[in-house]
Amino acid sequence: MNSIAVKDLQKTYAGALTPSLQGLSCTFAEGTIAGLLGPNGAGKTTTISILCGLVEPTGGTAEIFGIPQTPANREAIKRAIGVVPQQIALFPQLTAYENLRYFGNLYGFSGRPLREKIMQHLEAFGLEKAAHKETGRFSGGMKRRANIIASILHEPKLLVLDEPTAGVDVQSRSMILQFLREYNAKGNSVIYTSHLLEEAEQICEEVAIIDEGKLVTQGAPSDLIGRHAHCRNLEDVFLHYTGHAVRD
Amino acid sequence: MLRIIATIRKEWLLLRRDKAGLALLFAMPLVLITVMALIQDAPFRDYQEVQFDILTVDKDQGRLGRYIREGLQASGQFQVIDSLNGQPVSEEAAKEMVGEGKYKISITIPKGATAEIVSNANKIVNDISKRMGLPAQLPVKALSNDSLAVQLYFDPAAKKAFKSAIHQALDNFLTQVETDLLLERIQLQLRNRDSTQQDTFPAIRLKAVALRETSVGEGKQIDVISNSVQHNVPAWSIFAMFFIVIPIAGNMIREREDGSLVRMKLIPGNYLSVLSGKLLFFVGICIVQFYLMIMVGLYLLPQLGLPQLQLGVDHLAGFLVAASIGVTATAYGILIGSVFKTPNQALNFGAVSIVILSAIGGIWIPLEIMPEAMQHIGRLSPLSWGLDAINDVYLRNGHIRYVLPDLAKLLCCGGAMLVIAAMVEQRRIG
Structure with missing residues (x-):
């Protein structure tokens, strides 16, 4: 079973001159930590948005655990998937606890079970002392960690993270990566996008590199590195496929 | 939920x-x-609760001046002022003060205004009496070429609606005085004709139909x-x-x-x-x-x-x-x-x-x-x-x-x- 499978995925936004996705096809096996990599504008966020049901594709199909992403299946997919957006999608005027309680309520949790769940996650992410502090006053790392907690309250089988470690310090990054490993060890699937290729190489069992809305290569990081004699790491592989031209 | x-x-x-x-x-x-x-x-509040000072110059000192003063006072919206610092207000001074905006309005009642109204009423009664074959006995003034007018001076900044309301009110007072005097003269003529019925002669009622305002709501303040x-x-x-x-x-x-x-x-x-x-x-x-x-x-x-x-x-x-x-x-x-x-x-x-x-x-x-x-x-x-x-x-x-x-x-x-x-x-x- 694949955690995700996209086939010939196409998307052209209204008014856009060029398509964002031009027949992207790729699959990730269930229970793996997979990386969706690509330069700016490659189509990573559009792919994730289609997988979550936030954007309708112009063509092609997307499946999550074999369920086609259609309006009829949207609720079932939402229950199976947790998305950590790149932005800190929390209310800065609310405390971490209030934010998590609100999103927990939206997931249908309430009362003591929710309280315990929140406190457990806050503790796991080292935020228990800041539980009643407004998130607007958090450091970058604290915000990122709280952002992740808000997406895993319903314990999704698939966790999709968009740049989860952008702008955080070494300690926070280490804590986040450790959490991803542990979450994956429980049998859950993780897909994440990042520009930090060293980090992807370190954590991902499989990566897909996409560019200009198409898949350019896919495989385990070590396999991809081994395919090209001049490539010493994933960054070299990335540059080999996507070139050195700066993207806007 | x-x-x-x-x-x-x-x-x-x-x-x-x-x-x-x-x-x-x-x-x-x-x-x-x-x-x-x-x-x-x-x-x-302009036309309701606020009281305006009105300068009055009464050169007539007759019934018309009294009616106007009493009518304006009774409306509750005007404070009639006919003297300043213990001196009667002159027409020139009133005009000047209104022009300067110190007062919104000044009214000058010309000399002989009441006499003119009385004479006019007498003339009407004499005419009617003559047509009825009765002797015309009431004194009438010789016709004057200059028609008398109550003179109004308004503050140049006064609103049109305000001026119109004052005109209407004064016109009302004039009509009232003229009507009252006419009725009085008619009664007088009738009494003169039959002096034996003087005491029992019924008073002529001026208003047969009155105005009454009633709220269409329930207990609402109009x-x-x-x-x-x-x-x-x-x-x-x-x-x-x-x-x-x-x-x-x-x-x-x-x-x-x-x-x-x-x-x-x-x-x-x-x-x-x-x-x-x-x-x-x-x-x-x-x-x-x-x-x-x-x-x-x-x-x-x-x-x-x-x-x-x-x-x-x-x-x-x-x-x-x-x-x-x-x-x-x-x-x-x-x-x-x-x-x-x-x-x-x-x-x-x-x-x-x-x-x-x-x-x-x-x-x-x-x-x-x-x-x-x-x-x-x-x-x-x-x-x-x-x-x-x-x-x-x-x-x-x-x-x-x-x-x-x-x-x-x-x-x-x-x-x-x-x-x-x-x-x-x-x-x-x-």
Whole structure:
């Protein structure tokens, strides 16, 4: 079973001159930590948005655990998937606890079970002392960690993270990566996008590199590195496929 | 239900921590209403409670001058002044002081005015007597080439309506004096003809039919609409309630920008329940706002010397009107928050559009005194529907059935705005 499978995925936004996705096809096996990599504008966020049901594709199909992403299946997919957006999608005027309680309520949790769940996650992410502090006053790392907690309250089988470690310090990054490993060890699937290729190489069992809305290569990081004699790491592989031209 | 309650609690926490937002929603409208009611009190009182000083120069010293003085005093709106510093006012001095704006009006009763009226009455009675074959006995003055006139001087800044009201009042007094004197002369002539019936001769009744004003409402004060509090408190309350579009639109755009909207949409369950919680919360805030402002009209403004706000007889109807206005205002905020991409665009458009809708909707000045074309346009403004409904309840003592058409318009308009907002959001997904 694949955690995700996209086939010939196409998307052209209204008014856009060029398509964002031009027949992207790729699959990730269930229970793996997979990386969706690509330069700016490659189509990573559009792919994730289609997988979550936030954007309708112009063509092609997307499946999550074999369920086609259609309006009829949207609720079932939402229950199976947790998305950590790149932005800190929390209310800065609310405390971490209030934010998590609100999103927990939206997931249908309430009362003591929710309280315990929140406190457990806050503790796991080292935020228990800041539980009643407004998130607007958090450091970058604290915000990122709280952002992740808000997406895993319903314990999704698939966790999709968009740049989860952008702008955080070494300690926070280490804590986040450790959490991803542990979450994956429980049998859950993780897909994440990042520009930090060293980090992807370190954590991902499989990566897909996409560019200009198409898949350019896919495989385990070590396999991809081994395919090209001049490539010493994933960054070299990335540059080999996507070139050195700066993207806007 | 949990999602709705959670959203209401979240919105409450967000608002509670937004001091500027709280001030915008509650403190500023209270100040606005108080200031507007105080400022507009004078124009509303112009022809009712405010007493104007009127300079009178009575060169006649007869019955006409007395009637005019007594009539003006009796109206309660004028203070007749015929001497300054113990000296009678001269016509020249009066003209000068009115010209300088120290007084709004001066009246000069010419010498011989009463005698002229008496002579004219005598002439009429003599003519009638002659035609009836009776002797014409009453003295008549020789015809004068110069017709006498009561001379009026107005402050150049006096309003046209004020001048017209004074003209009408004085014309009334003149007619009254002339009629009274004519009737007196007729009685006198009749008495002269048959002096034996002098004591039993019935008095001629001047007014056979009187005017009487009766309220069409139930126990309503007829003049209540004419005061500043009764117009300003409901009108500016509606205006302030519509200003809720600013925090709503700002809040929605911020949620979209910081990604929390995406998070909410990714959570299983209909996003409409989140939107419903938001709608209920802000409608609740609108109702609280409205009743706070009503309390200003009930308790604070009377302390400042203004009349107390009258609330009509059907309080449930008043509540439903406030809630319906709240629904429309909140829906408008959600629409603006959905359509505009940046807080600046939304806030500027929101504020300016409310000012325009309120101006054409009769919030600033009543619709009735606007040009006809503007009245038609104004009746399309939701603020005018709200004000109409409030006036139906507070001024006409209307019950729910009186306000149903306006409530239906407000709720339909709110519903339409929510549908458009949903379509805009839907289009974004595409």
